[in-house]
Amino acid sequence: MTREQIRKAEGAAALTLSTLSALLGLFWLVFILGDVLVQGLQALTPTLFLNDPAPAGAEGGGLRHAFVGQLLITFFASLIGVPVGVLGGTFLAEYARGRRIARIISILSDIVVSVPSIVIGTFVYAVLVKPVGHFNGWAGAVALAIIMIPVVLRTTEDMLSLVPWELREAAFALGAPYYKVIIQVVYRGAATGILTGILLSIARVAGETAPLLFTSFNNSFFSVDMSHPIASLTATIFQYATGPYKTWHAQAWAASFVITVFILLLTILGRLIIRWRYK
Amino acid sequence: MAVTVKRNPGDIIFFSLTAVASCTIIVFIVGIVFVLLTESSLAIQKFGVIQFLTSTEWDPVKETFGALTSIYGTIVTTALSLLIAIPVALGIAIFITEVAPNFLRAPIGIAIELLAAIPSIIYGMWGLFTLSPLMGNTVEPFLKKATASIPLVSVLFQGTPMGIDVLTASVILSIMIIPFTASIARDAFNLTPAVVKESAYALGTTKWEVVKNIVIPYSKLGVFGGILFSLGRALGETMAVAFVLGNNHRIFTSLFDSAATITVTLANEFTEADKDIYLSSLFYLALVLFVMSFVFLAIAKFFLLRAERRYSR
Amino acid sequence: MRKFFKIAAILACVVSFSPAQAAEKLNGAGASFPYPVYSAWAFDYHKATGVQLNYQSIGSGGGIRQITERTVDFGASDAPLTPDALAKAKLLQFPAVIGGVVPVVNIAGVKPGEMRLDAEASAKIFLGEIKYWDDGKIRALNPKLKLAHTEITVVHRSDGSGTTAVFTEYLNAVSPDWKAKVGSGTAVKWPVGIGGKGNEGVANYVQRTANSIGYVEFAYAEQNKLTYTLLKNAAGTYVTPSFAAFEDAADTGTFDPKNHFYLWLVNAPGKDSWPIAGATFILLAQEKMDANRKVVKFYDWAFKNGDAKAKELVYVPLPKSLKDKIRAYWKANGAQ
Numbered sequence: 001m002t003r004e005q006i007r008k009a010e011g012a013a014a015l016t017l018s019t020l021s022a023l024l025g026l027f028w029l030v031f032i033l034g035d036v037l038v039q040g041l042q043a044l045t046p047t048l049f050l051n052d053p054a055p056a057g058a059e060g061g062g063l064r065h066a067f068v069g070q071l072l073i074t075f076f077a078s079l080i081g082v083p084v085g086v087l088g089g090t091f092l093a094e095y096a097r098g099r100r101i102a103r104i105i106s107i108l109s110d111i112v113v114s115v116p117s118i119v120i121g122t123f124v125y126a127v128l129v130k131p132v133g134h135f136n137g138w139a140g141a142v143a144l145a146i147i148m149i150p151v152v153l154r155t156t157e158d159m160l161s162l163v164p165w166e167l168r169e170a171a172f173a174l175g176a177p178y179y180k181v182i183i184q185v186v187y188r189g190a191a192t193g194i195l196t197g198i199l200l201s202i203a204r205v206a207g208e209t210a211p212l213l214f215t216s217f218n219n220s221f222f223s224v225d226m227s228h229p230i231a232s233l234t235a236t237i238f239q240y241a242t243g244p245y246k247t248w249h250a251q252a253w254a255a256s257f258v259i260t261v262f263i264l265l266l267t268i269l270g271r272l273i274i275r276w277r278y279k
Numbered sequence: 280m281a282v283t284v285k286r287n288p289g290d291i292i293f294f295s296l297t298a299v300a301s302c303t304i305i306v307f308i309v310g311i312v313f314v315l316l317t318e319s320s321l322a323i324q325k326f327g328v329i330q331f332l333t334s335t336e337w338d339p340v341k342e343t344f345g346a347l348t349s350i351y352g353t354i355v356t357t358a359l360s361l362l363i364a365i366p367v368a369l370g371i372a373i374f375i376t377e378v379a380p381n382f383l384r385a386p387i388g389i390a391i392e393l394l395a396a397i398p399s400i401i402y403g404m405w406g407l408f409t410l411s412p413l414m415g416n417t418v419e420p421f422l423k424k425a426t427a428s429i430p431l432v433s434v435l436f437q438g439t440p441m442g443i444d445v446l447t448a449s450v451i452l453s454i455m456i457i458p459f460t461a462s463i464a465r466d467a468f469n470l471t472p473a474v475v476k477e478s479a480y481a482l483g484t485t486k487w488e489v490v491k492n493i494v495i496p497y498s499k500l501g502v503f504g505g506i507l508f509s510l511g512r513a514l515g516e517t518m519a520v521a522f523v524l525g526n527n528h529r530i531f532t533s534l535f536d537s538a539a540t541i542t543v544t545l546a547n548e549f550t551e552a553d554k555d556i557y558l559s560s561l562f563y564l565a566l567v568l569f570v571m572s573f574v575f576l577a578i579a580k581f582f583l584l585r586a587e588r589r590y591s592r
Numbered sequence: 593m594r595k596f597f598k599i600a601a602i603l604a605c606v607v608s609f610s611p612a613q614a615a616e617k618l619n620g621a622g623a624s625f626p627y628p629v630y631s632a633w634a635f636d637y638h639k640a641t642g643v644q645l646n647y648q649s650i651g652s653g654g655g656i657r658q659i660t661e662r663t664v665d666f667g668a669s670d671a672p673l674t675p676d677a678l679a680k681a682k683l684l685q686f687p688a689v690i691g692g693v694v695p696v697v698n699i700a701g702v703k704p705g706e707m708r709l710d711a712e713a714s715a716k717i718f719l720g721e722i723k724y725w726d727d728g729k730i731r732a733l734n735p736k737l738k739l740a741h742t743e744i745t746v747v748h749r750s751d752g753s754g755t756t757a758v759f760t761e762y763l764n765a766v767s768p769d770w771k772a773k774v775g776s777g778t779a780v781k782w783p784v785g786i787g788g789k790g791n792e793g794v795a796n797y798v799q800r801t802a803n804s805i806g807y808v809e810f811a812y813a814e815q816n817k818l819t820y821t822l823l824k825n826a827a828g829t830y831v832t833p834s835f836a837a838f839e840d841a842a843d844t845g846t847f848d849p850k851n852h853f854y855l856w857l858v859n860a861p862g863k864d865s866w867p868i869a870g871a872t873f874i875l876l877a878q879e880k881m882d883a884n885r886k887v888v889k890f891y892d893w894a895f896k897n898g899d900a901k902a903k904e905l906v907y908v909p910l911p912k913s914l915k916d917k918i919r920a921y922w923k924a925n926g927a928q
């Protein structure tokens with residue numbers, strides 16, 4: 001073989017390998033999603049959403065309690081996490097723009113995003129469960145909010161930085177104070193971007209299990225009382241999947257299906273908004 | 280570009296609000312360290328630091344606790360999963376940035392990111408019901424047979440293949456971190472200036488040579504940071520491995536052994552611990568995990584920032 | 593955006609004030625072994641009275657700690673607490689239902705109830721001292737079985753569990769060697785073997801691994817048709833695990849209210865007693881009078897109406913004499 005041929009062959013081999021690895025990545029995605037889809041759809045019935053659980057091992061129960069509990073926890077986590085995250089991001093991108101403190105907080109949030117969520121669970125247990133005297137839904141919401149805040153904060157910071165500085169100057173020239181400029185001009189310019197960040201952060205926390213195990217705990221009854229243990233889909237999946245009953249396994253698959261579809265839709269929606277807005 | 284805030288009451292209020300909100304991040308970190316330290320003080324006093332980190336004794340009956348088995352399990356599963364994930368992730372990144380036709384790049388990029396969005400409990404359940412029987416019945420017996428005659432290597436594949444072991448857990452972990460590593464590597468590759476690549480092509484280099492000699496050297500800091508970041512993620516992953524690792528405190532040598540990681544120990548034993556010293560030791564483990572992942576993530580961030588600063592100018 | 597927050601604020605108010613008119617609630621947590629029967633009782637109780645009793649199976653260790661920290665209304669444990677421990681944590685304790693632990697094996701050609709084991713053999717297997725199924729000791733117990741020279745794989749629980757507590761308490765009672773080397777508890781340092789999470793984890797491993805032995809709750813072995821073994825009890829009989837054998841163990845044990853019913857039913861002396869039986873216990877906080885009354889009301893109801901359901905789920909209801917003792921104990925402690 002000539003040198004030329006060797007080079008070509010080496011290139012072809014390497015590029016084939018890289019194509020294969022991309023296919024492998026896609027293969028896992030299809031494998032996992034397909035499995036969740038097939039197994040989940042089999043167990044998906046209207047009663048799953050309408051009924052509360054039947055006693056262990058019996059047929060016919062549903063997961064209404066877990067769906068409602070999950071929505072409540074996620075909702076209140078967003079209610080805490082979104083404002084704090086957006087305001088925090090505003091500080092970094094506006095008042096503290098270019099300052100050292102903004103840089104430090106920004107780096108720290110990137111790290112906090114990836115801190116093991118089970119550690120956050122133990123932290124919230126010590127702070128909000130032990131002193132109160134019982135597991136409660138608020139603790140679960142706070143644990144998820146802690147995971148959410150850095151995500152929202154960082155996207156907000158990035159999105160606000162993308163708003164052209166001239167826009168603010170134009171508003172200053174009209175005599176507007178900075179806070180009015182931020183709320184009425186800058187937020188408007190970055191709204192879609194921030195919304196995307198919020199959607200993605202909700203997608204991130206909606207599937208969290210580890211921090212809920214020691215905080216909102218679980219509940220086998222329908223309950224909307226956030227000051228007591230409350231069911232969540234993810235904790236229920238953990239319990240049902242490791243349980244001994246076939247009906248539990250089927251419901252765990254169905255619940256996984258619902259939660260996966262929900263999260264993937266949010267993620268895709270977020271990506272679509274970015275493409276549509278910033279292209 | 281910083282603006283000096285005028286003494287406008289509205290601004291003062293809004294400024295304080297946002298400042299407080301952004302400081303929550305610092306409060307979390309300080310709070311976590313403080314609370315974990317307080318809660319684990321009992322165990323720290325009893326076992327000290329060195330003894331706790333180096334003892335393999337995890338015996339709830341005798342109430343002596345050492346973290347080494349959990350740390351060992353964490354490190355081995357993480358290392359193994361990185362070993363599987365890195366080549367695949369780099370391959371994917373090369374495919375997306377250099378090989379794929381333009382119309383395929385975005386969809387594949389999104390598909391990989393969807394893989395990252397699937398919650399870890401789904402990975403865990405899928406691992407328990409689908410992957411573990413597959414590994415236990417097909418893959419692992421095959422590996423055992425294939426390596427039986429190779430000295431040293433066969434030690435890694437000793438014992439009865441059951442699918443609930445270090446190998447299965449590492450495979451699931453690797454599937455989980457592939458998308459993180461791939462997307463960070465892709466971003467790093469994309470930082471290579473097009474001009475440099477084009478000049479190389481003009482000199483008659485092949486695509487692979489451009490990747491090997493230009494893109495990778497250019498982006499190695501970013502890729503390294505990405506790998507460390509995935510490492511930080513893998514260290515702290517709980518649900519994906521909790522189902523398939525078996526929570527067994529011992530120093531294992533075979534990949535078919537069940538094992539424990541720090542996260543799996545916490546998930547299995549946190550609500551179980553009945554004695555104060557037991558619970559305190561679990562908080563101590565959580566503290567060790569927090570410090571480990573924080574350090575790795577901080578180093579990762581350092582490299583990623585260096586990479587950005589160097590090439591984004 | 594602003595509208596969103598307004599709606600959210602209203603919703604928040606509604607949700608946080610709704611508990612005032614919500615149904616009566618009780619929270620309990622602990623042992624996973626009685627979970628199916630408690631949740632079935634709770635389901636029927638809810639239908640009958642409207643009271644919600646939320647029981648979460650987090651394991652006995654967890655149950656003890658949660659009630660000690662007062663994070664639940666009642667705790668549940670398969671391991672009884674000693675009177676001293678109860679006094680220290682200011683707790684009350686009474687048994688609720690009885691079950692048993694059975695060894696299960698997976699050996700080619702061996703059917704349920706064919707393998708015979710005695711105390712010494714079980715202890716030595718779980719200590720790792722008997723390594724092969726054709727060991728002389730096992731062969732002597734099973735002259736009719738054809739046992740090959742295959743290595744024994746021991747399967748145990750990886751999580752803390754009352755099942756482990758009962759099983760190791762049994763080994764403790766019958767083997768001084770075991771007591772010295774390992775001891776008993778909800779989680780112990782196992783000399784040999786692999787760990788599976790929960791009864792299902794152990795069953796899963798045993799079914800998948802040839803020549804293995806593990807231990808699971810009787811209800812679990814029964815429902816999943818596992819290969820249980822016979823055990824030689826203290827009276828020298830080889831017993832099949834069954835309702836009758838557990839009831840016999842419960843009858844020969846004397847629960848004493850003065851000791852808060854502290855009793856391990858292992859190695860019971862009765863002629864037909866299954867040697868690894870155990871009651872599972874409910875723990876109450878002494879000072880939480882209000883909650884205690886409600887919990888006691890539930891168990892009083894269950895003692896009256898729940899026996900059939902318990903049997904259906906393969907649990908042994910308490911004998912009537914014991915129920916009466918428990919009712920007297922409740923009265924004496926102001927819970928009824």
